[in-house]
Amino acid sequence: MAKDYWESLSSSITKPGDTKNKRPDTSDLEIDFLKNYISAASSVLDLGAGSGLITNKLVPFVGEIIAVERYEGFSRFIVDDPKIMVINAQLEEFKVRRQFDLILLTGVAQCFKKEVMAGIYQNIGEMLGPNSYFISRMHCGLQEDVIVDGWSEELQTDYFAEYRQLDKEIELIKASGMSKVETFDFLPDTINVWENTRHFYFVCKA
Numbered sequence: 001m002a003k004d005y006w007e008s009l010s011s012s013i014t015k016p017g018d019t020k021n022k023r024p025d026t027s028d029l030e031i032d033f034l035k036n037y038i039s040a041a042s043s044v045l046d047l048g049a050g051s052g053l054i055t056n057k058l059v060p061f062v063g064e065i066i067a068v069e070r071y072e073g074f075s076r077f078i079v080d081d082p083k084i085m086v087i088n089a090q091l092e093e094f095k096v097r098r099q100f101d102l103i104l105l106t107g108v109a110q111c112f113k114k115e116v117m118a119g120i121y122q123n124i125g126e127m128l129g130p131n132s133y134f135i136s137r138m139h140c141g142l143q144e145d146v147i148v149d150g151w152s153e154e155l156q157t158d159y160f161a162e163y164r165q166l167d168k169e170i171e172l173i174k175a176s177g178m179s180k181v182e183t184f185d186f187l188p189d190t191i192n193v194w195e196n197t198r199h200f201y202f203v204c205k206a
Contacts, residue, residue: 042063138202143165
């Protein structure tokens with residue numbers, strides 16, 4: 001159902017912020033955070049780049065970005081820039097034989113079931129260079145897994161999301177070979193509107 005929802009949205013959005021599911025755009029705050037982990041020479045792989053809310057604002061601060069997004073309806077909003085290569089592909093199947101200074105996965109992981117994300121994390125680990133970072137933003141359950149699978153009153157459509165409990169997601173990431181996983185909780189309550197879930201940033205190293 002997640003696929004159906006995003007595919008439908010990708011054909012109807014009129015501006016990049018329409019991908020935020022009625023939540024405020026926090027990309028400026030997120031860019032300020034990401035600046036701590038990049039340099040002007042950084043090679044970046046942005047998985048699930050969506051409509052470019054993060055990708056577009058990263059361009060002035062890095063050397064190159066490969067932006068991977070399944071839906072062309074979203075990726076058409078990614079800026080046309082010599083530093084950016086856009087690839088329309090499914091994340092479950094994406095892997096290239098090179099390594100990156102930074103791999104991003106922001107706001108995507110909860111759209112995949114645990115067993116699928118395990119494979120995506122494994123591929124990410126193989127594309128991560130020495131002394132490089134994998135950074136993810138995920139909407140997690142606080143005390144337990146929170147599953148949405150069916151009709152969403154808020155979105156008025158069928159929807160799927162697996163908001164896995166925070167510690168369980170850390171273990172899932174570590175199982176892919178990451179030796180260090182730090183969590184950061186700085187996103188505002190304007191997007192953390194449910195009492196049993198919260199958005200976290202994960203900063204990981206192989």
